[in-house]
Amino acid sequence: MTTMATPTQSTPDTTPAYNPKSESVGAKRAKSVVFHAAALILTAIVLYPGLWMIASSFKPNSEIGGQNTSLWSNNFSFDNFVTAMDGIGGVSTLQFFTNSLILALGAVVGTILSASVSAYAFARINFPGRSIFFGMMIATLLLPFHVVIIPQYIVFQQLGLVDTYVPLLIGKFLAADAFFVFLMVQFMRGLPTELDEAARINGAGHARIFFSIMLPLMKPALISTSIFSFIWSWNDFLGPLLYLNTPDKYPLPLALRLFVDQTQSSDYGAMIAMSVLALLPVLIFFLIFQRYIVEGVSTQGLKG
């Protein structure tokens, strides 16, 4: 490790055997072929469940199981989707979509509002107790949330709020997803303080600094927060399972469970078609925002 301290530019030409830059063109190409072969095989394995799901959703029931492992079929049709769109328990699938959408949009709005305001306090205002609260906020990131669901359920039950969306949304408006607060705090800390210092000298209060300086600058963090809170809410299962009883209020994951329960795996095709429909918005989101999503994971994850 001593070479770390010595300048590296002195030797490269004298030791060609160890210098990657001097590899022959052929060796380079061979390496590239090996890389792409490995990566493509891996891609095929990773994407197989998704492709199988999509292929099966277009296949007749008789071809999904049995001796048929191929993705292709000569009998592709939309029949499964027609059945899936009928819904379950007397509720149409469109209704389940609407319910999921209401919950997901509510989650996005609530999270954006509450997390950004709270994050501003942590990142930009000096007040007594700040570091203690910040530590507690970080601790909730690691807390298994099962420890709070029973008392929460009891309280919401006594307030008569079971089978409404209130228990599912109130946490979003109170920044209960500490992950997003943390994400925004980290983002705000990276913004130059000169701007708000200058604004303060000119007499601007925190409210004005927050709304007219911080919020516009935080656009990237707000976008990744929106994407992730939408997807997490869209996929959430435990919350709706605990709180919702009547099928016409069900979001898609609960509707899927109902579908599984009632058809008892007899109509695999329709079940998988409905699974595809339930994932569709997430997949579309991913295709549009993949840069944001992947970059978001790598930068925000790292700063932890």
Place this chain on the structure above:
Amino acid sequence: MTSSPTLSRRSASSAPVQLRKSKRNGADARAGYTFLLPWLLGFIALTVGPMISSLYLSFTNYNLFEPPKWIGLDNYTTLFQDERFLQSVGVTVGYVVFGTPLKLAAALAVAMLLNSKRRGQGFYRSAFYAPSLIGASVSIAIVWKAMFGDSGPVGQGLSFFGINLGGWVGNPAMTMPMFILLTVWQFGAPMVIFLAGLKQIPGELYEAASMDGAGPVRKFFNITWPMLSPVIFFNLLMETIHAFQIFASAYIISNGEGGPAGSTLFYTLYLYLRGFSDFRMGYASAMAWLLVVVVGIITLIFFRTSKSWVHYSGDSR
């Protein structure tokens, strides 16, 4: 005052404005708590309050309809004689101990493969990340159940190679591998984080090591591993904690029962069944608190042992 921000900051802290500064501190405190209000309310009403009540409930018998009855430590002592509970601990520990390291190993291996300036890297990265986004959903649980079912493609594919395992879903010996595959399949999220970490390791380190004649194995253990150790630590901690909390997939694949033969009775599933099917909420609260304590101890152990193997930049090494 207007010449430069640093100058103005300096003048703000000079003697004549001391009074204005203390006034500003008071205003800051008020503003601070005003802005913090949403989080603070949520923290008290949705986290601290419920945590205290569930601690209390864990010492009681409570079924939601009659008032809680204090029974001291009975719930906790009963837990350790409850075979289903012990089974759920076994299932969950097995999943965490085997699933998490395998997932992280896959994530690190693929991240190292992708860490080059080759074309298509962005495509592979996105393709490998996609399962992480949907892996915990009900849809994927249904697909997994169908794929690993009696006539699913996995059993069929393996029998083509002469391995006749049949369906994995109904075979208590094969359900754990099935769940481990489900979590390993979601290696993309830690992989993306590893990849970002790998990109920050200066290339000169590897060049220098090459000139010293170090092979790939030595480079991995002497450069990659120590330089990446903070990221490895972060991923290990987060993935371990998350693995303890697997729920939706277990619920869907086992029809909410934890079968066959209790082989998919994950901790949180058993907690849910106790609390919300049997309405034994005191018992379920005891389970929840036990989970908190265990996760807390594991976090503590991770942080304690991290000093010996996690190297933050700036450490002299």
